[in-house]
Amino acid sequence: MTALLEVERLSVAFGGLAALSEVCLTLAEGTVTAVIGPNGAGKTTLLNAITGYVRPQSGRVIIEGRAVTGLPPFAIARRGLRRTFQNGGAFNDMSVLENILLGADKALRSPFFGILFGFPGARRAERQAVAEARAMLARAGIRGLEETRARELSFGQQRLVEISRALLSRPRILLLDEPAVGLSESEREELRQRLRGLAGEGIAVLLVEHVVDLVMAVSDRVLVLNSGQVLAAGTPLEVRSDPAVLEAYLGSA
């Protein structure tokens, strides 16, 4: 298994306050890794530091052997990494179809003038992207909402749109921030199957999650954060029986 994403001793501080200290993490091809921890443990900060939204104080983020630390978010995304946001990564005033098409856009290589003058090649590429986007919508079970504005969707549907958009760009690495919030029992089970399916396609999945049942059922590895530090890391079984984890997190849950 090749490591697609490596996080080396990453530290983040907000105004002198340590939000993350010396966090290490490796995401291998075809695996699901979960980050859990109590509120304020630094889970989302870790995600933001990896993806360039927060500048780390020290440490390195390496994607497929190349350091991306300090690059802007869009440049990191272009290395084959996609993420979702905890509260709303949807483009509210755009239609659902446009929202998802944005995921295909980086693969559309039609030249500027081909698009400007509506050359057949550019039109064909666009039609193909639309077909792919529709298929992705169908796969997510939100067919028939193509022309709906994203702001009119339910919270759960918006998250599905966001994940579908991310998947349409065929990422090598997928980071999900609390994808199970607000999902029903059966929807969680579908999410679990979907995540395993993605890992089966070779994607390295990282999820930040509160729902412990889901994490234990879906993950190959679990990283437990507490006050910005790694409390424990290992397989779900190892983490579940770790006394420090029981004390700090699971015990109090």
Add this chain to the structure above:
Amino acid sequence: MNGVSPAAKAAQKPAPKAGRVLRWKNAGLFAVLVLLALPPFFVDDYIQFILDLILVYVMVSVGFNIVLGYAGQLAFANAAFFGLGAYAMALCLGRFHWPFAAALVTAAGVGGGAGLLVSLPALRLRAYYLAIVTLAFGELLRWGYVHASSLTHGSAGLAVPAAGVFGLHFATDRARYWLFLVLVALTLWGSANLLRSRFGRSLAAVRDNEAAAAAIGVSPALAKIGAFSWSGSIVALGGAMYALLLGRISPESFGLSQLLLHFSIVMIGGLGSLLGSVLGAVILTAAPELLRDIPGLEEILFGVLLIAVLLFMPKGVAGVLGRFSLLRERLYLS
């Protein structure tokens, strides 16, 4: 992961045959263009001038809408781009004696360059700050027109000689109308193509949610630079048309009242709608002429329209039409 609701199922339609729909649409657009080419054969000189002016303002508001409506940038450098285009045209023709086509390309290029320049503060500044900086840019240019008098003749202004290309001479408002119609049609067509492509989607994505746009690999900076340059060159072309139409330009034409007119057209027509800009330009250019005999009514109409739109139809005239979903799909109102 959700089940498909019955309503959603009902909404599913078989995908139309793309090729055939496109052919009909193109045929329809071509027919409209042919109809629009006919008025010069019927109308009198006064109406002809108004029709020319409408086309100028269609150009200007389409350009402004790209920055204001599609990219969502509160930037008010539009009168500046407009003035630069007009002065570029006047200088290239009157002083440098360049061929007409070269003057036109230069005007668009100058506008694009100015757009690029204005986009740089837009990368850092938000909302009100950007609005102030861009307003200042426009006023600075106006000061420049007045004081660079060796080039611009200061407040007295510049004469713009009539011009021609390929043996066609645009010396009358009738001839200019056809020229303007071709320029506007090409601009609308190209802009619609770009806006419906990945470029347009990137712009809207950055407008709606900059963080999420970056997360899918869209560079917010590049999207803004592109939008401003594209907008600037279109608006400057509008300015060049304006200079040709009036035959004389002076600094006072490119101040705040000009900007207010552009802004009103875009807002009343509809933010983020190309057709809205066309309708807005028609309404706000024609209406004052109809009311010309009653002093003061023009300003009142302006104010009332703007207030009414902002209060009751935030998406403008196009937004009201767009409520009929069929129209929306057919005409790209949204």
